[in-house]
Amino acid sequence: MESGYVTTPFGRRPMSLGMLASQHLAETIEPGMKRSKWKLFRAICEARPALGVTDRALTVLDALLTFYPDDEISEEKGLIVFPSNAQLSLRARGMTPATLRRHLAVLVEAGLILRKDSPNGKRYARRDRAGAIGDAFGFSVAPLLARAVEIESLAAQAVADRELLRVTRERLTLCRRDISKLITAALDEEISGDWEGISAMFRALLARIPRVATAEDLAPLLDEMAMLRAEIVNMLERRIKTQKIDANESQIEHHKQNSNPDSNYELEPSFETKQGEKAAADNDPNAGPSDERRLKQQRPSCRMSNRAEGAADPGAGPGLKSFPLGLVLQACPSILDYGPGGNIGNWRDLMSAAVVVRSMLGVSPSAYEEACSGMGPENAATVIACILERGGHINSPGGYLRDLTRRTEKGEFAIGPMLMALARANGPTARHAS
DSSP: TTTTTOOEEEEEEOOOOHHHHHHHTTTTOTTOOOHHHHHHHHHHHHTHHHTTTOOOHHHHHHHHTTTSSSSSOOOGGGEEEEOOOOHHHHHSSOOOHHHHHHHHHHHHHTTEEEEETTTTTTOEEEEEETSSSEEEEEEEEEHHHHHHHHHHHHHHHHHHHHHHHHHHHHHHHHHHHHHHHHHHHHHTTTOOOOOHHHHHHHHHHHHHHOOOHHHHHHHHHHHEEEEEHHHHHHHHHHHHHHHHHHHHHHHHEEEEEESOOOOOOOOOEEEEEEEEHHHHHHTTTTHHHHHHHHHHSSOOOBBBTTTTSBBBBBTSSOOOOOOOOOHHHHOOOGGGGGGGGOOSHHHHHHHHHHHHHHHHOOOOOOHHHHHHOOOOOHHHHHHHHHHHHTGGGGGOOOHHHHHHHHHHHOOOOEEEEHHHHHHHHTTSSSSSOO
C-alpha cells in the first residue's frame, strides 16, 4: 500500500478506527520480508482463538489465498487479490453470498485482511501495456505479512499450551488410576487405615474436575492428587516395612534360642521410663554415663548433626517418602521466616528451621527425636511446620507431636490430609522456596 494512503469502504459500510489502525499497520512491513502463505495460514489456524476468528472465516481466508499468484507473500509481487463473489464462493466450498460477506467482515475486523474498494465497489485490476498490474481493487493481505511475527508467536504459544494440557491430562489420568488401584489393594489386603476417609477425599477431588478444563484448572487438582497418592504409598510402604521387621525379629529370636545354648552370658535387663522421666533425664546435668547409655538404648537417635539443635540428616529415618518441598512450603509458609537467612531452599534448610521452631514451641528434644525416628526427618520437619501453621489451635505442641508419632507407628496417622487442608487454606498465592 502507498505510504500515508487511507482507503474507506464502499457503500453504507462504515469506517472505524480499527480499520484505520490496520491500514497503518500494513504500512510497517519490513523491506524484503516474505512468508509462505500456507505456512502462515497454518499458523493462523493454530492461533485462531487468540486472533478471534471462526473456522468458517478461516475457510474464506483459505479461498482468498488461493487467488494469490505465488506461494510466498511479498510486497514485490503485490498484496491485492480481486476475485469476484462468484469465484470466491466456489473456492469457499459453495458458501452463500450472505455468509461470505459476513465472514469477510470478520476477517477485516480481526485485522487479517483489508478492503481496498474501487469507486463503484467492484474488484478488478488495471494493467499496463506490458500486462503488469498497475492498480488493483479488492482485498489486501498486507496485514498478514505485517503481523507475521506476531501470528507465529501466538501459534507457538497455542501449541505449547496444548502440549501442556495433554501432559497434564495424562499425569492426572495416571494419578487417578494409581490411587484407585492402591486403595483397592489396601482394602483387599485388609491393611489398617482410614481408607473410607481417603476414598471420600478421592471422590471429592474427582468431582472437582471440570468437563472442559485448561492446564491452569487441572494443575492444582494434579498437585492434590499427587499428595494423596504419596500419602497412600507411605501408608502401604510403612506396612511392608513393619512386616519385614516382624519377620527379621522372628528370625533373630529363633537364632538366639538355638545358638550357643551353653553360654553363661546374660543380656542386660531392659528399662522402661515414662515420658516425663525421659524429659527430666534429658535436662538433668547430674545424669551419669550409665543413665545416658540407658536412655540411648530406650529411644532411637534422629542422627541430628547437633543432637538437640542441629538439622536432621536426610538419610535418617524409616525411609518413607516425603512430600514435595514446594507443596510443604505452600501449605506452611510461616516456616519460611525461620529458615537460614529467612528463606528455605532445600530439605536441610527446612529441618534446620524445624529445630528452631521446635524449641520455640516448647517441644522437647526427645519428642522431636522420636518423631524423626518414627516418621523420618523430612516428615517430622513437615509436621513441625504444620503445627506452627496451626499454632492457635494446638494447646500442647509437644504432647500433640508425641501423639502423632505413636499414631504413625500404629499406622493410624497420615500427614497428607493435614497438609492438603493447609495447602487449600493458604491457596496458590503462598510463598515458595527460591
